[in-house]
Amino acid sequence: MRLRRIEAVRFGGLVDRSLGDLGEGLTIVHGPNEAGKSTFTALVRYILYGFPSGREKEPQYYSAAGKRQGRLVFADDTGSWAVDRTEGPHGGPVEVRTLEGAARPGLVEAVTAGVSQLAYKVVFGFGLDEMARIEALRGQDDDIIARLYAASVGLRVSPHDVRAALDDEADRLFTPRGRNREINKTVAEIREIRDRLRALEREADTYQEARDRLAEIGPALARAREDRDERRRRFTEASRAAERLAERLQRIETLEGELVELRRALLDAEQQRAAVAIVEDDAPTALLAALAEESAAFTEGRQTLRDAEVQVEHAARRMRDALARVAGDDDAVLALGADATVAESIEGARDDIQRLALEVEARERDAQRAREAAQRAEKGATAALRSAGVEPGPNADSIVEDRLAALDSVTAAGLHERARRLEPAPLVLLISGLVSLAAGLVLREYVTVAIGVLLAIAGAVFLVRPARGSLAPEAVSGDDLRALGLKSPPTAVEASRMRRAFEAARSALRERAEALRSLEAAETDVRLATDTLAARRTAWAAWVAERGLPEGSTPASAAEALAAARDAVQARAMLQEREAAATRVRARLDDYVERLVSAARDAVDVPDDPTDDDVPVIVGRVRSLLSERTERRERGSRIADEIAGLSSRIEVTETKLASASADATAVLTRWDMAEGGSLEALQALADRERQAAEEAERSYDELAEERARLDERLHEGAREARGGELRLRLAGAQELLAEQAERYVVARAAAMLVGAAQERYERERQPDVVKRAREVFSHMTGERYPGLTVPLGGGPIEVHDARAGSKGSDVLSRGTADQLYLALRLGLIEQLDGVGEGLPVLMDDVLVNFDPLRRRGAADAIAGLAEHRQIVLFTCHPETAELMAEVAPTSTRIDLDACEA
């Protein structure tokens, strides 16, 4: 990469001026003064690094044509590019335009890599003014040599920069006299926190004082409270005692007045009670009251007596009527009525006679029915015999029996033979009937049932029906036939009919005999009953006679007489009872009258011989007397109650008076005023106690108020969280300080290590840049100064002559110094193969102070460097241009015209 052309669009006095084409190696630009050599040199720097602002101490090169603007055209084998920069903020915008080949947007950065603007200004684009700065900047932030050296040894940043950055980092953290450094600020904050904490501790001291004072106040307050309470108590007691005494004295006065009134009332009551007293020795009020009360019973007794007398009369009349209904002596009648067995006897006789008479009648009816039955049996037997062919008579029984025997014999022989033959038709008829019957029952066909029954009966009848015709004659005995009055054996039907006749005759004969036996028994019964009835009537007649009843009395008439007798007896008993009751009533009445008269005679007016009719009058008088006595008694009772009440009240009032007096005395005694004490003295004492209590109250309140204040203060402290927050802040600040201190130490240690490493590197490996600078300088000076020392850590550059004498740069002549600085630059640039690739070295008449010999040496060195780095040498001296062309035959020469730079 090489710079081909420099174009000044508007820059200083240059407007639309260009410089080029520049050569690959050395380009010699010759021009008179003010041809724009320095302007082009500055323009290159400004295009690469930006236009300076007005505040920067750099030549501004303002243009009257407008904003400053310039252009650099770079080229290599692959293309060419134009770097345009126009004045503007931050150095002005830069634009890289591709003129040929591929785009290179990072072209400016690539060209200036590792070379700061200052380094460029001092090392790459310099004039006489910058010659000495290469040393002046050593040891400072912009140690150009160090930077370029670092770049030359492969480091992206210079150890010097690193150390400076580390030291800067440490300085940002702390400087002993700093204020805004991090550690300084943190320490300041810690001190401020500590000040506030101390203030809080001073407050805490006041809390402690408060606590101490509280500890003192506690017992004092307790004592004050006790004193206050005691004073209050004494005042309260004295005050209450005075009030109590006043109240008691008032009460005593009141009670004494009440006592006078009560006693006067009591005297009046006692006089009234004497006036209403009752004397009742001769006529006790209770007895009279009882008798008066009993007068109602007396009136009722009189009515009872009258009723009893009417009942006596009624009973006597009834007895007489009863006796009159019975003939005979009254006593006998009364005795009959009184005999309880008579009625039974009468009823027994009546019942017996009636029953026996009925028995006779019944037996007679039975006998009559027996006779009629015997007559019918006789007629029946006669008819039966005749029907059997037997003549009635005494032997009719045996004849019938004999004939029956003969008939049995005859029928037995004939029937035996017939029995062995059965008729088939009746049998079929019987079976059919039974089948029909069964079917009808099963089928519930009642017509079929009826038919079945008829068929079965018919079959059975025909089966058992005797065979028609005669019995077998060879089986019948002749005797028997004779006995029967027959000549030939009878047919079965005839035999049957004969048998029924004989048997009927035999039955009729038996019934006749039985009827005759019944008739005989019935007649016997009639006779027995008749005899018994007659005997009973005889006994009744004897009893009537014995009882004195009229002869011929029947049980019924005897019963009537007995009822009358009994009525008489009952009426007599009632009469006797009524008479007794009347007598008792009379006695009670008399007794009452006697008691009444006896009791009332001394009290009221009583007749000498009082009757029952006088009794109500006497009772009325007694009642009047009793009423009067009652009224007086009630009045006397009221007076007595009044007296009792008055007495009681007097007693109570006297007690109260005594109590009040004792109480008043006790009050005075309690306050030591038993002798000569008074209400006024006690009140004066209470007033003194009040004043003492108020004083104690004030003392207590003051202490309590102080304690409350202290408590509140301590509670404020208890709520106080500032201490905790401050301590936390302090902890945070201390932690931050420790962290900052650690960072500080690390930064410082790192800087120290870098510095130490630099020193070692410097010591153990002499940098090539210095070696090359020494060679260049030695050559320039014609071996006058073969030695050169450039401490990389700072310190003056020294040159050494052939005799090993050393000179500091500050004592060198201007020309020698310029040669030294140029040698250093050339040495440096030779070592910067990889640094600032494409960055041209622009020298602005830097050889003016060189003598010819040393100028040639310098020209050789420059020509040597131009073999591998582009150099543009500006000069206004033709000899210099010619010298350079001589030592660098391949160089390019450009001549500038004079212009307004």
Next chain:
Amino acid sequence: MARAVRFIHAADLHLDAPFKGVNATDERVRQALVASTYDALSALVDACIERSVDFLVVAGDAYNSRDRSVRAQFAFKAAMERLADAGIRVYAAAGNHDPTSGWTAGLALPDNVRVFSDTAVERIVVEDGGEPLCAVYGRSYRRSAETADLARDFSRVAEDDVAIAVLHTNVGGRTEHEPYAPSTLAELQSARMDYWALGHIHKPEVLTEQGTVAVYAGCTQGLNPNEAGPRGCYLVTVGGGVSLEFVPTAAVVWDRRTVDATELPGVGDVRAALAEVCADVRRDAGGRPAIVRIALEGRSDAHADLARPGVLADLVDDLRAEQLDIEPWVWVDRVRDLTRQPVDLAALRESEEFAGDLVRLSDERLADAATIVHELLAPVSEYAGRDLETSFDATSIVERARDAALDRLLAEEGS
């Protein structure tokens, strides 16, 4: 023995104690932390009441008297009153943070609270229904720096059916803790107690030797990132042996995690891995908010991106916002980027280049790492004074410095 004794053993409540090692920039997290020791106290009281224990023992450091926090004292008093209302007694021993000289001065505790004597071992017989239930022995600190061996004065009385000892002590001379009231396990064993309720060590731990059960209940609330893991109290049952049940009370759980970023090629992958770690932390926290400190380690391709200014900070901010939106929240306290470039250090050591010099040089300086770190930190230490509490791993610092330098020296163009 009539019946088993059930009580809760707590210690090191450190009410209102300052937190360390956390930079909680979120208001909600700050509030939760400020309230956490009080919330843990409430949880402790709830545990006592819900389990109807016979009593509560507090083995010292109920709160930091050095801070003289009135709030802490009032909170403790209110908690004791809640227990009094529930009929639960409290036996407390004072520790180095709350010696009796500063114990609730001016604030009277309710009658259910007994603070052990600071002059001798005190034996208190706990009764149940008028009958002795057990004996509780204890001794308080008179002053903060109690260096006497208090445990040796404990000795069980023969008639005790159950004997419980309460002491704030450093058993076995643990150097990472203040050597207050130093004792040995053998001394505890010789006292013949059924149970030693210990305080001072903030991590729960059960020490057992020859039948003696000595237990550090740990603190009820972790106070800094080093107190990660469960924090709470023990429900103790003594009766035919000793049984323990840990009851968590911490309102906020601390956690520390490490993420190996070796296989994580980009920032997005790191972000996902961190979210996954937060989910794990949330699960392990058992429903409580958690604060986690995460270290990213390993040589990772993500290192370069993470090392860019603001990248890790933005990632952490985004992660915090996400994790705070989930309940219970997880506060990502810090993500330390300890990742390194995926460079071959061995190859660099063999290199003649400048980076090789740097690696070899840092290797040589590791031997003096502590001195280097001390010297480099000296100006800051002098400037910050006691507020700078560091416990840097000097070797790690030098290695990280080496890596930081390499990061920059070997940075890709444009990075």
